[in-house]
Amino acid sequence: MTTQGTIRxxxxxxxxxxxxxxxxxxxQDGLELVGGVDIDPAKVGEDLGEVIGLDHPLxxxxxxDLLTALAxxxxxxALHTTNSYFDLFQSQLSEIFAAGxxxxxxxxxxxxxxxxxxxxxxxxxxxxxxAGKTVLGTGVNPGFLMDLLPLNLTALCRRxxxxxxxxxxxxxxxxxxxQIKVGAGMTVADFTAAMDEGRMGHVGLPESVGMVxxxxxxxLSRYKASVEPVVADRLIKTDAVEVAVGRVRGLKQVxxxxxxEGEFVTLTFIAALDEKDEGDTINIVGTPDLxxxxxxxxxxxxxxxxxxxxxxxxxxxxxxxxTMRDLPVITNW
Amino acid sequence: MTTQGTIRxxxxxxxxxxxxxxxxxxxQDGLELVGGVDIDPAKVGEDLGEVIGLDHPLxxxxxxDLLTALAxxxxxxALHTTNSYFDLFQSQLSEIFAAGxxxxxxxxxxxxxxxxxxxxxxxxxxxxxxAGKTVLGTGVNPGFLMDLLPLNLTALCRRxxxxxxxxxxxxxxxxxxxQIKVGAGMTVADFTAAMDEGRMGHVGLPESVGMVxxxxxxxLSRYKASVEPVVADRLIKTDAVEVAVGRVRGLKQVxxxxxxEGEFVTLTFIAALDEKDEGDTINIVGTPDLxxxxxxxxxxxxxxxxxxxxxxxxxxxxxxxxTMRDLPVITNW
Numbered sequence: 001m002t003t004q005g006t007i008r009x010x011x012x013x014x015x016x017x018x019x020x021x022x023x024x025x026x027x028q029d030g031l032e033l034v035g036g037v038d039i040d041p042a043k044v045g046e047d048l049g050e051v052i053g054l055d056h057p058l059x060x061x062x063x064x065d066l067l068t069a070l071a072x073x074x075x076x077x078a079l080h081t082t083n084s085y086f087d088l089f090q091s092q093l094s095e096i097f098a099a100g101x102x103x104x105x106x107x108x109x110x111x112x113x114x115x116x117x118x119x120x121x122x123x124x125x126x127x128x129x130x131a132g133k134t135v136l137g138t139g140v141n142p143g144f145l146m147d148l149l150p151l152n153l154t155a156l157c158r159r160x161x162x163x164x165x166x167x168x169x170x171x172x173x174x175x176x177x178x179q180i181k182v183g184a185g186m187t188v189a190d191f192t193a194a195m196d197e198g199r200m201g202h203v204g205l206p207e208s209v210g211m212v213x214x215x216x217x218x219x220l221s222r223y224k225a226s227v228e229p230v231v232a233d234r235l236i237k238t239d240a241v242e243v244a245v246g247r248v249r250g251l252k253q254v255x256x257x258x259x260x261e262g263e264f265v266t267l268t269f270i271a272a273l274d275e276k277d278e279g280d281t282i283n284i285v286g287t288p289d290l291x292x293x294x295x296x297x298x299x300x301x302x303x304x305x306x307x308x309x310x311x312x313x314x315x316x317x318x319x320x321x322x323t324m325r326d327l328p329v330i331t332n333w
Numbered sequence: 334m335t336t337q338g339t340i341r342x343x344x345x346x347x348x349x350x351x352x353x354x355x356x357x358x359x360x361q362d363g364l365e366l367v368g369g370v371d372i373d374p375a376k377v378g379e380d381l382g383e384v385i386g387l388d389h390p391l392x393x394x395x396x397x398d399l400l401t402a403l404a405x406x407x408x409x410x411a412l413h414t415t416n417s418y419f420d421l422f423q424s425q426l427s428e429i430f431a432a433g434x435x436x437x438x439x440x441x442x443x444x445x446x447x448x449x450x451x452x453x454x455x456x457x458x459x460x461x462x463x464a465g466k467t468v469l470g471t472g473v474n475p476g477f478l479m480d481l482l483p484l485n486l487t488a489l490c491r492r493x494x495x496x497x498x499x500x501x502x503x504x505x506x507x508x509x510x511x512q513i514k515v516g517a518g519m520t521v522a523d524f525t526a527a528m529d530e531g532r533m534g535h536v537g538l539p540e541s542v543g544m545v546x547x548x549x550x551x552x553l554s555r556y557k558a559s560v561e562p563v564v565a566d567r568l569i570k571t572d573a574v575e576v577a578v579g580r581v582r583g584l585k586q587v588x589x590x591x592x593x594e595g596e597f598v599t600l601t602f603i604a605a606l607d608e609k610d611e612g613d614t615i616n617i618v619g620t621p622d623l624x625x626x627x628x629x630x631x632x633x634x635x636x637x638x639x640x641x642x643x644x645x646x647x648x649x650x651x652x653x654x655x656t657m658r659d660l661p662v663i664t665n666w
Contacts, residue, residue: 024491140489152485154665155642156473156635158357217666286665288629296623302489305620309488329658332487332619333550 006032007315008075011052012096014038014062016175017106018081019052020304025079026054028308030333035069036062066099077311080105084203086113086120093124097131104310106303108204110137112147112323115210115220125321134317138310138324140302141167142204145294146267147211148324150282153290154216162264162285163212169271169299170278171250176240178299182271183229183248185241191229191248201227202269205255212265213257215325222258227251230272238273249273309333339365340648341408344385345429347371347395349508350439351414352385353637358412359387361641363666368402369395399432410644413438417536419446419453426457430464437643439636441537443470445480445656448543448553458654467650471643471657473635474500475537478627479600480544481657483615486623487549495597495618496545502604502632503611504583509573511632515604516562516581518574524562524581534560535602538588545598546590548658555591560584563605571606582606642666 007030011022014036025033026049036048041064043051049058063069066078078101083089089107096103113121128135137143146165154160171179183191183200194200205225213220232249236242243249250272257265280294313327324330340363344355347369358366359382369381374397376384382391396402399411411434416422422440429436446454461468470476479498487493504512516524516533527533538558546553565582569575576582583605590598613627646660657663 144489148662149485151664152482152662155639155663156477156630157665158634158638158641160665215662215664215666288631288634290627290629292628293626294623295625296621297489298621301491301621305491306488308491325662325664327661329481329485329548329662330488331484331548331658332490332493333548 006030007077007311008032008034008073009311010035010037010066010069010075010078010101011081012037012066012078012092013081014040014043014051015081016177017300017304018079020300021079021081021307022048022052023054024304024308031308031311033058034073034075035060037064037066037069038062039064066095070099075101077102077104077315079307079311080107081307082107084108086117090120090124093135094127097127097133100131100133102133102314103135104307104314105135105137106139106307107137108139108142108207110135111139111142111204112207112211112214113137113321114214116206121321128321129319132319134314134319134322136310136314136322136324136327138306140297140299140306142207142211143324144302144306145280145297146205146208150284151212151215151325153282153284153292156288156290157284158287160216160284160286164266164268164283166268166281167270168275168278168280170275171271172238172273173278175300176238179238179240179273182250184238184250184273185243186229186248188229188231188246188248195227201251201253202271205253205267205269208267209255209257209265211323211325218259218264220257221260224256224258225254227253230270230275232273236273243273250275305332306330339363340410340644341365341367341406342644343368343370343399343402343408343411343434345370345399345411345413345425346415347373347376347384348414349510350633350637351412353633354412354414354640355381355385356387357637357641364641364644366391367406367408368393370397370399370402371395372397399428403432408434410435410437410648412640412644413440414640415440417441419450423453423457426468427460430460430466433464433466435466435647436468437640437647438468438470439472439640440470441472441475441540443468444472444475444537445540445544445547446654447547449539454654461654462652465652467647467652467655469643469647469655469657469660471639473630473632473639475540475544476657477635477639478613478630479538479541483617484545484548484658486615486617486625489621489623490617491620493549493617493619497599497601497616499601499614500603501608501611501613503606503608504604505571505606506611508633509571512571512573512606515583517583517606518576519562519581521562521564521579521581528560534584534586535604538586538600538602541600542588542590542598544656544658551592551597553590554593557589557591558587560586563603563608565606569606576606583608638665639663
């Protein structure tokens with residue numbers, strides 16, 4: 001453990017994911033956690049180690065202001081874990097660039113914004129280049145399982161006709177807030193109403209479809225998405241929720257990307273209590289046909305890991321908005 | 334299909350793999366096959382299209398000399414598919430750099446030479462930089478299944494304690510020369526003698542171990558490799574070979590890489606006639622544990638595909654010797 005070459009990181013956002021990335025930064029050789037920023041008054045002023053759930057204090061107070069966090073030691077990079085949407089995070093990125101830091105973010109819409117949010121993408125890219133800094137949006141999904149990994153597997157193919165990815169999560173093994181987020185316990189009517197308002201469902205499928213199409217040089221001529229409830233046929237109880245027969249135990253979400261020749265990418269995301277066969281399956285129809293099955297890609301651990309593991313590559317990258325398909329392989333290190 | 338931005342490729346080596354890469358170059362938008370080089374007198378002077386097995390001539394004669402191949406149209410890159418070993422290919426790389434071309438090669442020892450052949454690696458890197466050109470060694474294995482892909486999967490892990498990869502090939506479904514290469518039909522005594530002379534076995538395991546260790550910042554304190562025959566317990570006949578009971582139907586090869594703390598990487602390669610459960614399995618022991626199973630990664634198709642698919646990235650890369658872990662994601666395109 002040498003301090004030479006150590007990358008100093010500010011944790012920007014101290015919710016469950018941000019606390020977990022901060023803990024991993026603390027245990028990772030080559031990284032130093034130098035500050036924590038959050039707007040929650042219950043956290044501001046408290047010791048960062050205690051806020052993120054370490055069993056010892058770090059001697060650093062949580063602050064609600066980035067410049068204060070930087071005042072003592074400076075920093076190289078901010079790990080940004082506040083929210084998913086451009087509307088909400090764009091001014092935060094601007095603030096971080098102004099402070100002269102690179103950014104790794106878990107914001108889903110940032111993972112590949114060039115197709116779904118081209119204007120905002122161009123703006124963030126310009127901001128980054130003007131500041132001479134690099135920003136990456138990443139996570140297990142979007143960022144890896146439904147975009148980078150299937151793209152990488154197509155390297156083995158002489159021809160690719162169709163890509164399908166199916167991710168199945170047994171929400172019973174996940175945090176209570178996740179169970180609530182996927183609709184567990186709702187009536188079908190409430191679920192449908194929330195869905196119609198665009199409030200239900202996993203964020204990131206358009207970004208994954210966009211990364212696959214754009215990287216493979218295909219034109220996305222049509223995009224179709226659907227969300228439907230998965231209904232319980234027996235009583236389910238967890239620590240967080242009780243689901244009666246006929247109520248919602250989770251959701252099934254499908255995104256389809258089409259070229260002029262037909263459906264090219266199909267992404268299916270199922271997250272429900274009591275769901276069997278948890279795992280990820282990637283099928284590539286082409287020459288040859290490939291089938292890849294993954295077990296163990298726990299969403300929270302994997303998103304936290306990939307964000308922290310990406311820090312080194314982002315720190316080495318050229319300025320601008322980069323995505324997972326632009327960087328050399330990211331590994332645990 | 335536009336010729337603007339088209340990459341002009343010389344196929345250097347016209348054996349079975351080189352003929353297959355050449356055919357894929359012909360069918361790939363954005364690439365143009367501008368020449369073919371081979372020293373085989375039976376091929377020199379023949380039409381390149383006929384030599385590589387197209388159903389139409391290309392109007393280009395195979396030549397035994399790179400400069401002659403370049404004379405008419407020039408070229409941007411050579412796809413090099415002659416042999417596996419530095420001793421044999423190093424002067425060829427030198428010749429190609431002198432002609433001013435980038436190189437994608439299927440030479441196994443080139444895939445990650447920094448640990449197994451550091452002096453030659455440094456020399457090739459210098460040659461490439463002096464020429465202002467880029468060279469990559471790639472293939473399905475080494476180059477992807479036992480190095481790049483497991484490395485990439487570790488991005489999902491907070492902690493990695495151990496990596497194992499097992500590749501099982503049913504040689505009955507492969508070319509006759511491949512069946513012979515893995516020892517099918519030999520007596521156990523002949524196999525053992527050939528093994529002792531270092532003539533049996535898959536080339537590339539030290540390179541894969543090297544890439545994993547080096548990329549993850551681990552020191553390889555010990556490397557152990559073994560090859561053993563897989564013996565037939567019933568009569569096996571293929572178009573190429575007949576294997577009596579008690580004779581060899583293939584081989585099992587294991588490579589183990591150790592840190593000071595113990596075994597960290599274990600690679601198992603099994604290729605035998607009548608072998609069940611063809612496929613690749615990657616296990617990462619850590620936080621979390623990951624298991625990934627692949628089906629359909631046919632060695633010849635996949636090596637050919639990945640070499641051709643890599644051309645675009647190599648053409649964009651900075652000069653020098655690069656390996657798969659240095660480049661942005663390679664995809665079918």
